[in-house]
Amino acid sequence: MATTYTSLLYHLVFSTRDRLPLITQDVQEPLYQFVGGLVRHQRGALLGAGGMPDHIHLLASLPPSKSLSTYLRHIKSESSRWMNESQVRSFFAWQKGYGAFSVSPSQVPVLLRYIQNQATHHQDRSFQTEFLALLAKHRIQAEEDHLWD
Numbered sequence: 001m002a003t004t005y006t007s008l009l010y011h012l013v014f015s016t017r018d019r020l021p022l023i024t025q026d027v028q029e030p031l032y033q034f035v036g037g038l039v040r041h042q043r044g045a046l047l048g049a050g051g052m053p054d055h056i057h058l059l060a061s062l063p064p065s066k067s068l069s070t071y072l073r074h075i076k077s078e079s080s081r082w083m084n085e086s087q088v089r090s091f092f093a094w095q096k097g098y099g100a101f102s103v104s105p106s107q108v109p110v111l112l113r114y115i116q117n118q119a120t121h122h123q124d125r126s127f128q129t130e131f132l133a134l135l136a137k138h139r140i141q142a143e144e145d146h147l148w149d
Contacts (some may be wrong), residue, residue: 014098042078050115
C-alpha cells in the first residue's frame with residue numbers, strides 16, 4: 001500500500017501543577033484556541049476542548065508521524081509558555097504526566113458531551129476521582145505514589 005491511513009483519536013487529560021485553579025473562565029477559551037493552533041500546526045485536529053480551573057480535556061486527532069509523548073510535550077510546553085507570557089500567569093505550569101486514552105470514532109459524540117459538560121461532572125467529583133475513574137474504565141493500573149506529581 002503506497003499511502004498510510006490512520007484514525008488516531010485521543011482523549012487527553014492533564015492538570016495544572018499541584019492542581020492549582022489557574023485556568024480561570026477568562027482564559028479558558030483563549031487557551032483552548034491556542035492549544036487548537038498547536039495541534040493544527042502538528043497536522044492534527046482538535047475536535048473538542050474543555051475542563052475546569054485545575055485541568056483540561058482534549059479530544060484530538062493526531063497523525064502517526066511523531067510519538068504521542070512528543071505531541072504532548074510540545075502542546076504542554078508551548079501552552080505553558082503562552083500562559084506565562086500572555087496571560088500574566090508567571091507561575092503557570094502543567095503537571096508532569098498526562099492521561100491519553102484511545103477513542104473509537106463511534107464514541108466521539110459521547111466524549112464531546114462529556115468534555116463540554118465538565119462543570120456539571122465536577123459538582124460532585126474531584127479531578128482525582130474523575131481521573132481514577134478514567135484509568136479504571138480503560139483498565140490502566142496506576143501507582144498512587146506517583147499519580148499526582
